[in-house]
Amino acid sequence: MTDRTVRILRPDEHRAAWDLFRAALHVPTGSDEDWARVETSHQAERGWGVFEPDLIGTARSFDAEIVVPGGALLPVAAVTGVGVRAGRTRRGVLTALQHAQLNDQAERGVPLALLHASEGAIYGRYGYGVATLAHRVVVDRHRARLRPDVPAGGEVEVLGIDEAAPKWPELYAATGMGRLAAMTRPELYWPGFESWMRRQSQLVQTAVHRGPDGVDGYLTYHVEDAKERGKLEVQVLHYSNPAAFAGLWRFLLSVDLVDEIVLPMRPLDEPSALLFADPRMAKTERTDDESWLRLVDxxxxxxxxxxxxxxxxxxxxxxxxxxxxxxxxxxxxxxxxxxxxxxxxxxxxxxxxxxxxxxxxxxxxxxxxxxxxxxxxxxxxxxxxxxxxxxxxxxxxx
Ligand SMILES: CC(C)(COP(=O)(O)OP(=O)(O)OC[C@H]1O[C@@H](n2cnc3c(N)ncnc32)[C@H](O)[C@@H]1OP(=O)(O)O)[C@@H](O)C(=O)NCCC(=O)NCCS
The missing domain is CATH 3.30.1050.10 (SCP2 sterol-binding domain)
Structure with missing residues (x-):
């Protein structure tokens, strides 16, 4: 049997693990520039590696907190970066990583772990269950009309990525924590998010909504195929009151060179359809598992x-x-x-x-x-x- 070591990665091994994870997801090796950006998002002592003797599998997490029923915030391990090298899969590498990671979390007294799964058949065996659901909403921009009684909303300002990135943490803190299962985003979350936004092939814009009491909502979006059948995709949308929700929708409907507006992962009870004179203008195309939870303690x-x-x-x-x-x-x-x-x-x-x-x-x-x-x-x-x-x-x- 091959000698196998499972251990916490040293900081100088984080980049190799990041590359291995990307390759497992069929994403090209990251550039030096991208690594310089995301390096700080790899929390010390939270990256795991399996060696045989080279690195063949990895998983990591970062520390955050999550809103649980009743409103308390509990510590959560946000698990990500899980991948096993092609050619070495189905030999128990993930199982070894899961056991090491979960035992480490248990020893540290972390009550919960959360992840987003690439496939639905992977994590149940390790004690994760589908904890939240989300659906994909698609709106035909040219046919959709807001009802006249929809709240008026405030002003929207559009920012480019350089201007928006330093503001994202405070925008999220002001607008993103209003639901059960909402997570705090520690400082080291943001470099990874920025890298994701900068990797989009289209221009990413941030629309910030201001109501009478200041900033109360924001979204990020990009537009594909603006010359043909423009598709506006919203990656992030958070708001703290109904007027901001309506105001941001009013903005989305006003963006030029767009036929279709797509919001890939929205809360099941978000009332987008109720904004439109014809509620069928907001189509729900699919419902997916959004997050998988593990009760560690x-x-x-x-x-x-x-x-x-x-x-x-x-x-x-x-x-x-x-x-x-x-x-x-x-x-x-x-x-x-x-x-x-x-x-x-x-x-x-x-x-x-x-x-x-x-x-x-x-x-x-x-x-x-x-x-x-x-x-x-x-x-x-x-x-x-x-x-x-x-x-x-x-x-x-x-
Ligand atoms: C998913 C992945 C990490 C699994 O790693 P692995 O080392 O092959 O997993 P293991 O060998 O420990 O598998 C343990 C069990 O889970 C099953 N399993 C693992 N991955 C599975 C998958 N994608 N679909 C269905 N079953 C899977 C195995 O068949 C095995 O079952 P068994 O115990 O009944 O024999 C690996 O296939 C991978 O890197 N995939 C691409 C990247 C990815 O999707 N990462 C997850 C991001 S959330």
């Missing part, structure tokens, strides 16, 4: 969120990767705690992650076999306890 994660009103329910959780989480937890409107009581529901930790933000109901997860109902009457109570009425959407891509 089940007790801390469950205790960190709030619950609805219902009779208490005892759940039994199985965690094959982090067995310290195995056990029974009593969930009630007062919180969550370990218990020795008989369970009413049994599930694996990836299914618990699907319940955590309220995106899925316990009864639906039971109906599809993901939850074993030991006491069928408890499904309705679990639905009420885990239900969240606020909008759930991460909105940060990493």
């Amino acid at each position: 089940v007790q801390a994660a469950l205790a960190g969120r709030a619950y609805g009103s219902a009779d208490p329910v005892v759940i039994e959780v199985e965690d094959r990767t982090l067995p310290a989480n195995d056990g029974r937890y009593r969930i009630s409107p007062d919180g969550a705690e370990r218990t020795g009581a008989e369970p009413a529901l049994r599930m694996s930790v990836d299914t618990l992650a699907m319940l955590y933000f309220g995106t899925w109901h316990a009864s639906a997860l039971a109906a599809t076999g993901r939850i074993e109902l030991l006491d069928p009457a408890a499904a309705a109570a679990a639905d009420e306890l885990f239900e969240t009425r606020e909008s759930v959407w991460c909105g940060t891509f990493f």
